[in-house]
Amino acid sequence: MTDDTRLVPPPRELDLASHAFFLDFDGTLAPIVDHPDAVKLAPETAELVQRLADACDGGVAIVTGRALASVRPHLGPLSLVVSGSHGHEIHWPDGPETEAAQAAELDAAFAALDGFASDRGLRIERKPGAVALHYRNAEHHGADARAAVEAAVAGDPDLRAIHGNMVSEAALARAGKGVAVRELLKSAPFRSKTPIMVGDDVTDEDGFRAAADLGGFGLRIGRASTDAAYQVETMDDFFGWLDGLLPPADGKSGSGQEH
Structure with a gap:
C-alpha cells in the first residue's frame, strides 16, 4: 500500500470465535512513552482486550518486540500468550516462569x-x-x-x-513477528483460526504479511506505507472498532468506555 491509502476500518462483521488476534503492545495497546518502563496500559484497555479474548475463546496474543521481562509487568490483569523479542520468546499463561537465554x-x-x-x-x-x-x-x-x-x-x-x-x-534473522504468528497458529487456542495482526510500526509489517498469507489480514494504526489490508488513524479508532465488534459488556450496547 502507498502513503495515500485511504484509511478504512476492516469489516465489523467477523465471527470472532473463528479468528485469532495478534496485538502489538507499544503504540497499539498503550501509548508510546520516552522510557519503556514508564508505559501504562489503561484499565479500560485491559478490559477491552479481555473481552476480545473471551469472544475469541482465548485466541488473543501479545506479539511485541519487547523482551518478555519488559512487557509482562505492564499487562496488568491480562493472562494471555505473549511473544517477545520479535518472536524469539513465547510465554504461555499456564507455562513455567522461564525466559529465553540471550542468543x-x-x-x-x-x-x-x-x-x-x-x-x-x-x-x-x-x-x-x-x-x-x-x-x-x-x-x-x-x-x-x-x-x-x-x-x-x-x-x-x-x-x-x-x-x-x-x-x-x-x-x-530467524525471528520476526510473522514467525511468531505462524508458530502460534500451530497450537490451541489459535489453531485453525483466521489471523488478524494489529500494529503501528514497520516492525509489524512481517506480521501483517503472515496474517494475509494465512487467509487473514493486517490492521495498521497510523498513516504510513504498509502491507496491512486496513488502516485506522489512531489507537482510539482501533479501540472503537474493536469495541463495536464485541458483544455488549454487562448487557449494554458497547462498553461505554472512552479511550
Missing part, C-alpha cells in the same frame, strides 16, 4: 554497539533475541544509529537489522 549470535553486535551507545548517551538494551539502540530522546542520532546497526549485522547471515519507531535493532 550468543548477538554477542558481537552488542560489543560493537555498546561503545557507540555510550559515546552518544543512547540507551542500549540487550534482549534475548535482539540488541536495541533507543534514540527517542536523541533523535539527531537516529541516522547514525540506523547505520551502526546495519554495520553490526553486515555479513552475518544469522542477524538482520530492524528499524522501528525511534529504535534500531540487531535481531536474529
Whole structure:
C-alpha cells in the first residue's frame, strides 16, 4: 500500500470465535512513552482486550518486540500468550516462569554497539533475541544509529537489522513477528483460526504479511506505507472498532468506555 491509502476500518462483521488476534503492545495497546518502563496500559484497555479474548475463546496474543521481562509487568490483569523479542520468546499463561537465554549470535553486535551507545548517551538494551539502540530522546542520532546497526549485522547471515519507531535493532534473522504468528497458529487456542495482526510500526509489517498469507489480514494504526489490508488513524479508532465488534459488556450496547 502507498502513503495515500485511504484509511478504512476492516469489516465489523467477523465471527470472532473463528479468528485469532495478534496485538502489538507499544503504540497499539498503550501509548508510546520516552522510557519503556514508564508505559501504562489503561484499565479500560485491559478490559477491552479481555473481552476480545473471551469472544475469541482465548485466541488473543501479545506479539511485541519487547523482551518478555519488559512487557509482562505492564499487562496488568491480562493472562494471555505473549511473544517477545520479535518472536524469539513465547510465554504461555499456564507455562513455567522461564525466559529465553540471550542468543550468543548477538554477542558481537552488542560489543560493537555498546561503545557507540555510550559515546552518544543512547540507551542500549540487550534482549534475548535482539540488541536495541533507543534514540527517542536523541533523535539527531537516529541516522547514525540506523547505520551502526546495519554495520553490526553486515555479513552475518544469522542477524538482520530492524528499524522501528525511534529504535534500531540487531535481531536474529530467524525471528520476526510473522514467525511468531505462524508458530502460534500451530497450537490451541489459535489453531485453525483466521489471523488478524494489529500494529503501528514497520516492525509489524512481517506480521501483517503472515496474517494475509494465512487467509487473514493486517490492521495498521497510523498513516504510513504498509502491507496491512486496513488502516485506522489512531489507537482510539482501533479501540472503537474493536469495541463495536464485541458483544455488549454487562448487557449494554458497547462498553461505554472512552479511550
